[in-house]
Amino acid sequence: MFKELDPILxxxxxxAVISLLLSVKEAEFTFIKEKTNSTAGNLSVQISKLKEAAYIDVTKQFRNNYPLTICKITPKGVDAFENYVKALQSYMHLNN
Amino acid sequence: MNENEKIMTEAESLSIISGMINRARNRFSETGTLYLLWGWVILVCCISQFVLIYFLKYPKGYQVWFLTWLAVIYQFIYLAKIKKRRTAKTYTDEIAGFVWFTFMICGVIMVFILIQLKAYESINPLILVLYGMPTFLSGIILKFKPLVTGGIICWLLAILSPFINYEYQLLLLACAVIAAWIIPGYLLRAKFKKEN
Incomplete structure (x- = not known):
């Protein structure tokens, strides 16, 4: 039997956001935007969805009067990512 | 269904994952600035103390080490600036930072103990042992061989130091900072400029 792929991931x-956050301890919104080549609007929407699923932690701060959004993957996010990769692998085995 | 919800194949998923992980991992953030700062400050202190003691016969040559306080102040300002500019914090940055923090704490405690015990002549050999640790570990963490070599050179000089007179130990210390911090510092700077 193959596992179902997590629709959130x-x-x-x-x-892309989850993979990026897996490799760093924490990252600012601007860093994620640059690395994923996405638009601010689209990225905000996707970050909110990941936050709702509790896959990432989002903290908002101010630096020199500018808002700063810092994202960090949660243990639940790491588990979800691992399960997603396992599910992908089971699909690959079925196809081979 | 918008672009974000489109069906991905397994291959597309894997390519996104590996692409993102590589983009974060290949980010080389070590500029070498602090290696150069401390390398040059310690080198100037060692050579000045040697000249004061050996040539000018000035017994309080150790006073040149007060120069390190200026370096500490500069370091705080520099680190605050870096923190403002940094948009992501990697695990490597964090571990490397803690390695140097551990070194600083160990160094301060060790010098304090040796001064209390009036074992002034043991300070330089033991400082050499200690220099090797963060240098070697940073080399391993950053996967940067010149630092690994620099750390090993510190340990070799430390083994040599008990057989050498106190004044000349200052020159060993000078060699150690050239090998462990100044040369790797310039190489790190060149690597950073090339990759960013």
């Missing part, structure tokens, strides 16, 4: 930009 099975979307290009959300998967």
């Amino acid at each position: 099975h979307a290009p930009l959300r998967l």
Whole structure:
């Protein structure tokens, strides 16, 4: 039997954000925007969805009077990512 | 269904994952500035103390080390600036920072103990042992061989130091900072400029 792919992660930009946050301890919104080549509007929407699923923590601060959004992956996010990769692998085995 | 919800194939998913992980990992954030700052400050202190003691016969040559306080102040200002500019914090940055923090704490405690015990002549050999640790570990963490080599050179000089007179130990310390901090510092700077 193959596992179902997590719909929250099975979307290009959300998967990109989670993969990026897995490799760093924390990252600012601007860093994620630059690395994923996304638009601010689209990225905000996807970050909110990941936050609603509790896959990432989002903290808002101010630096020199400018708002600053810092994102960090949660343990739940790491588990979800691992399960997603396992599910992907089971699909790959079925196809081979 | 918008672009974000489109169906991805397994291959597309894997390519996004590996692409993102590589983009974050390949980010080389070490500019070498603090290696150069401390390398040059310690080098100037060592050579000045040696000249004062050996040539000018001035017994309080150790006073040149007060120069390090200026370096500490500069370091705080520099780190605050870096923190403002940094948009992501990697695990490597964090671990490397803690390695140097551990070194600083150990160094201060060790010098304090040796001064209390009036074991002034043991300070330089033991400082050499200690220099090797953060240099070697930073080399491993950053995967940067010149620092690994620099750390090993510190340890070799430390083994040599008990067989050498106190004044000349200052020159060993000078060699150690050239090998462990100044040369790797310039190489790190060149690597940073090339990759960013």
